[in-house]
Amino acid sequence: MPVTELGAAERMLDELRLWVEHETPTTDAGAVNSLMDRCEADLRDAGGHITRLPGRDGFGDTLICRTPGTGAPVMVAGHLDTVWDHGTLAGPMPFRVEGERAFGPGIYDMKAGSYMAFHSVREILRQKVPTKRPITLLLTPDEEVGSPTSRIPIEDAARGARAVLIPEPAGAGGACVTARKGVGRFDIAIRGVSAHAGGNWAEGRSAVVALARIILAIHAMTDLAAGITTNVAPIRGGTRPNVIPPEAGCEVDLRVPTVALGERMEAAILALAGEADGIAITVTGGMNRPPFAETPDILELYNRAAGFAQQHGYALPTQHRGGGSDGNFTAAMGVPTLDGLGCTGAGAHAPHEHILWQDLAPRCATLCGLLETIG
Numbered sequence: 332m333p334v335t336e337l338g339a340a341e342r343m344l345d346e347l348r349l350w351v352e353h354e355t356p357t358t359d360a361g362a363v364n365s366l367m368d369r370c371e372a373d374l375r376d377a378g379g380h381i382t383r384l385p386g387r388d389g390f391g392d393t394l395i396c397r398t399p400g401t402g403a404p405v406m407v408a409g410h411l412d413t414v415w416d417h418g419t420l421a422g423p424m425p426f427r428v429e430g431e432r433a434f435g436p437g438i439y440d441m442k443a444g445s446y447m448a449f450h451s452v453r454e455i456l457r458q459k460v461p462t463k464r465p466i467t468l469l470l471t472p473d474e475e476v477g478s479p480t481s482r483i484p485i486e487d488a489a490r491g492a493r494a495v496l497i498p499e500p501a502g503a504g505g506a507c508v509t510a511r512k513g514v515g516r517f518d519i520a521i522r523g524v525s526a527h528a529g530g531n532w533a534e535g536r537s538a539v540v541a542l543a544r545i546i547l548a549i550h551a552m553t554d555l556a557a558g559i560t561t562n563v564a565p566i567r568g569g570t571r572p573n574v575i576p577p578e579a580g581c582e583v584d585l586r587v588p589t590v591a592l593g594e595r596m597e598a599a600i601l602a603l604a605g606e607a608d609g610i611a612i613t614v615t616g617g618m619n620r621p622p623f624a625e626t627p628d629i630l631e632l633y634n635r636a637a638g639f640a641q642q643h644g645y646a647l648p649t650q651h652r653g654g655g656s657d658g659n660f661t662a663a664m665g666v667p668t669l670d671g672l673g674c675t676g677a678g679a680h681a682p683h684e685h686i687l688w689q690d691l692a693p694r695c696a697t698l699c700g701l702l703e704t705i706g
């Protein structure tokens with residue numbers, strides 16, 4: 332693969348810039364789809380076998396590109412959506428290069444990585460590079476909201492795959508990811524009894540006070556030593572100061588390192604539901620992304636990746652990460668999954684989001700090496 336030749340990173344950055352300057356908030360299916368159109372056209376021209384699954388529920392399409400060959404494929408998946416709204420480029424985060432850093436909305440999470448996956452597969456097709464196994468590339472529209480519509484296509488593609496590679500952003504020191512916490516999401520709705528805050532206070536039952544107790548109870552479920560965290564946000568409640576609030580509620584984020592802890596914590600949070608003394612508490616939700624646990628098969632993939640990294644002149648440490656990704660779905664199915672193979676940088680979901688753009692070529696070379704040689 333010619334990705335490490337002189338000027339390769341510059342050329343990759345030129346094309347990646349077009350992706351970054353094409354804003355793709357998860358909530359705008361049309362915007363996501365028009366970037367997908369560009370990818371589809373190139374992959375089709377290069378000889379890829381294309382399947383495009385129409386979007387639903389307001390999200391964009393899912394694009395699947397397969398390379399020729401038989402047997403269990405190697406799958407590589409990236410999301411095209413970002414957390415950034417339209418106007419971010421024109422406002423606080425224009426695309427810009429300052430020395431070794433290239434800035435822009437979504438460049439690190441994960442346009443650089445998805446671009447690396449796309450570029451690798453396109454070049455393998457164009458140059459008819461032999462690979463030990465066929466490759467299945469997925470480009471998805473809704474990862475930043477938990478992959479509600481792409482989860483099933485991701486799981487369908489992963490079923491029977493030899494391995495799954497996820498070029499989500501690299502961690503500190505360029506680390507790839509061999510384990511991730513599982514993620515749970517809940518919504519809590521509380522109904523109380525409204526009353527005049529002055530005239531008949533005693534007849535009221537404050538949903539806001541009940542919510543305050545719930546928030547403290549959930550916060551207390553955090554156990555850092557066990558790797559369990561909870562976060563309550565956002566909260567809602569009440570109408571005006573002189574009305575005892577009849578409604579309140581909140582959302583909850585839960586992170587756990589194992590399936591067993593996920594089940595236990597899910598049960599504990601759902602058990603907060605109930606009705607007493609005029610207050611009714613409803614809890615909905617559950618584990619959304621299962622934990623992605625390190626296995627010997629994952630370490631074998633990692634060792635292969637670290638070997639390529641060494642050939643290309645850099646170290647590839649590993650990391651266990653708190654944040655979830657689509658790799659959680661495939662790892663939980665038992666398919667060896669290696670994540671965090673995207674570009675180095677920092678600032679995912681933050682205004683200083685950037686990549687270290689000179690790493691595009693060597694990181695992409697490792698991804699290509701894996702795609703070509705996993706047997």
Ligand SMILES: [Zn+2]
Nearest residue numbers: 440441474499
């Ligand atoms: Zn991401």
